[in-house]
Amino acid sequence: MSNAMSVLEGAVSTGFVTVRDAGLTxxxxxxxxxxxxxxxxxxxxxxxxxxxxxxxxxxxxxxxxxxxxxxxxxxxxxxxxxxxxxxxxxxxxxxxxxxxARAVLRVEGAGTKEALAKLCPVDLATLAPGEVRRTRLAQVAAAFWLEDAENAQIICFRSVADYVFGVLQMSARKGSEVGVFTR
CATH class of the missing domain: 3.30.70.1520 (Heterotetrameric sarcosine oxidase)
Structure with missing residues (x-):
């Protein structure tokens, strides 16, 4: 039997927010x-x-x-x-x-809502910490919640974890801020 490991193997990307593999959960x-x-x-x-x-x-x-x-x-x-x-x-x-069967990612930083808003059809202006949303994240099913105003946990199927990491990484690129939640 092999050792369990996270599908993203500890991947981290830093833009205007940090996107990271949360590891085995x-x-x-x-x-x-x-x-x-x-x-x-x-x-x-x-x-x-x-x-x-x-x-x-x-x-x-x-x-x-x-x-x-x-x-x-x-x-x-x-x-x-x-x-x-x-x-x-x-x-x-x-x-x-x-x-x-699942992967967990974290989005961390003041622009967390903005990075998620670019990808999810959710009214993030009204989303409170501790409120769970099952939704689409770009083209795939996902669930997420805000731990606090600046940190979110995202759960997706393991088979699409690399895709989710990639679209979050792209959404969080420095210079791509829209400013909706920082005005």
Missing amino acids: GMVSVRADLTDAATVAALSSCGITVPVVRQIVDGVAWMAPDELLLVTEYADAPALAQKVQAAMADTHALVHVVSD
Whole structure:
């Protein structure tokens, strides 16, 4: 068995913001009826609180009315999935480790919203830290959230990580600032 490694192998690009490979990240997808009392109780028994719509709190991201993404350390994802699976044994649910199918990138700097706005059909002027968006990033599916006013995490499929890195790198080139969020 080979050692796990990030598909972008630590890539970093600096422009008016820094785009970087976030490295290996543990991710567990939980598909279930998030309004069902038994589901909520099972998740709660694992220390997981269902966040409100389109929010990420303590590594638990609301992805859809029937989907959560649990973000954790890479090595911890299998054990977390087993724990959640066991707790949800009496509910209708699908719990699956998706760490190796996804890539995580970071965008860091005062121009983060601007770099993302060039690529995503999202009203970044109203996007608050901790709010998750599933959207298109140029030509591919992605999800992202602002950690704070200047830092974002982006999740995409591993197969398109190089493309996502490249379009973010191009969007963040020095001299390409539009100034929408810096006026």
